[in-house]
Amino acid sequence: MNTLSVKIHEDVHYIGVNDRETHLFENMWPLDNGISYNSYLLTGEKNVLLDTVKITKVDSFLVKIQNILKDKPLDYLVIHHMEPDHSGSIKSVIDMYPDVKLVGNKKTQDFLEAFYGVTGNFIEVKEGDTLDLGDKKLTFYMTPMVHWPESMVSYESKHKILFSQDAFGGFGALDGPIFDDEINWDFYESETRRYYSNIVGKHSKQVQVAIKKLAGLDISMICPVHGPVWRSKPEKIVSLYDKWSKFDTDEGVVIVYGTMYGNTSIMAEAIARVLAEEGIKDVKMYDVSKTHNSHIINEIWKYKGLILGSCTYNNGLFPIMSNLVNVIKMNNIQNHILGVFGSYSWSGGAVKTLKEFGETCQYDFIENVVEVKCSPAIDDLEKCAEIAKEMAKRLKESR
Incomplete structure (x- = not known):
């Protein structure tokens, strides 16, 4: 069972899981090298879970949360994106932490009810709203159609982290290394572009809008829900998404x-x-x-x-x-x-x-x-x- 969690900071934890069993992403796109479903846990005055994982990986995922929180409560679950590979474990988290407050936008709430019948304990956030966590703050930015209508990102100002949902993600399981300065980029570059071209690329105009919207943030790290965490050179993945969404091509x-x-x-x-x-x-x-x-x-x-x-x-x-x-x-x-x-x-x-x-x-x-x-x-x-x-x-x- 994959129960590894990784400290990004003393109070920020990577609790993602790898999926090497699923053959086709969205039942269409080959996962020859697997895929990761990334989730993150902020601890401190308030404990916040950022996204969940596909339901097939829920057991090891819940173990990771319990190992970190122990007997402490989970105060918030931030839902950046409702596609089931990231929202599939929401009901299981609620079962374990029934008092948890769910944070999302109006369209998130619609999907929550339609997918899972979940209607209570919901906090609606809009463009630019901030969730005060005491020792940290999360500010929310709407990124509609990157690549679903409810998609949004959040910015944690203490550590200058952008939690970017599917944006800036890629195919490929994380085979030990999870950070951009640990991975073999020669392998991940193709898998990241394949993810972009297969999943996000249709919405390239909206990607450009999102990049421009987030350009003013002081970002030291990008934490997507697929692929590596960009702690060393977050500007690199932004630059690539900018290139791909502008349809800039190489000679060939x-x-x-x-x-x-x-x-x-x-x-x-x-x-x-x-x-x-x-x-x-x-x-x-x-x-x-x-x-x-x-x-x-x-x-x-x-x-x-x-x-x-x-x-x-x-x-x-x-x-x-x-x-x-x-x-x-x-x-x-x-x-x-x-x-x-x-x-x-x-x-x-x-x-x-x-x-x-x-x-x-x-x-x-x-x-x-x-x-x-x-x-x-x-x-x-x-x-x-x-x-x-x-x-x-x-x-x-x-x-």
């Missing part, structure tokens, strides 16, 4: 193709090779049937160039590619150069759909479109090379 190309019998993949390989010859060093290629959309979306968020290729299936887009395209549209991914190609046997449809997708997303669209009947001939591959050359040209012009 993601090629994603859907193929049944390998003909479309031949075209993809030809494009990739010419991109390398044109000096593009970061080229990522994915068979949409083998790589989960979560990982593909992560790379698309990072690189400016995107090339999609698909065989035609029943007069339309290859179904698995169609799913990826829908996820790209759902997440409102912006600021890309797009090229498309594809193949068909007796009737087209895939390339037409990809072109319409490019128009809908208002990408910088490469007009050199290649559609091949059955298998590509040498002149078809030469046309594919033109897509690569034009992509490289536009990438270099955008430097």
Whole structure:
């Protein structure tokens, strides 16, 4: 049983848990490296729990609270975000501490009743309200749609800590290290961007609003509900979220193709090779049937160039590619150069759909479109090379 708690300060405790059993976050996104559900406990004149954890981890979570508080009361439970991976243990906390006061905003209260039937002992807070804890104070800031409507953050002024709920979080269990100066950032950077692109990215405009709202705070530490605690360089994760929410991209190309019998993949390989010859060093290629959309979306968020290729299936887009395209549209991914190609046997449809997708997303669209009947001939591959050359040209012009 995971019962480890970590002192952040003498009166601030990390009491999060790791989940290495769940396969899919939100039953959609792979958790190849697990995930942490972070919770925090402030002790002193008043004892305050900041968020809970997924109900599957409630037993070890409650043990941590008891080990710290012993026979002392829990005065407040601050609920920054009501998604069940953070609110799932609320009723269990209330059962153990029936006098605890719940702190949240008006929309929090609505979700509390709808999810758990909880209606009493609630303190509503609004933008800029402060909860006086005697030796500490918590000030609340609303961050709606980062990434739920009730989402908010709190700032503890004594230690200058921002409790940021899902904002500034990431995928990946915390395998011993929990602080940013302890972790291997080469691993966590990709998992953090994947979390952003999969979960938060659709709401990038609201992320920008939140970053600007919090810019005036003197923040020495950021404590999110997923991923590492940022005690050494909190400005680093803020800078990354700022970059990602502005759709700032790196030079590189993601090629994603859907193929049944390998003909479309031949075209993809030809494009990739010419991109390398044109000096593009970061080229990522994915068979949409083998790589989960979560990982593909992560790379698309990072690189400016995107090339999609698909065989035609029943007069339309290859179904698995169609799913990826829908996820790209759902997440409102912006600021890309797009090229498309594809193949068909007796009737087209895939390339037409990809072109319409490019128009809908208002990408910088490469007009050199290649559609091949059955298998590509040498002149078809030469046309594919033109897509690569034009992509490289536009990438270099955008430097």
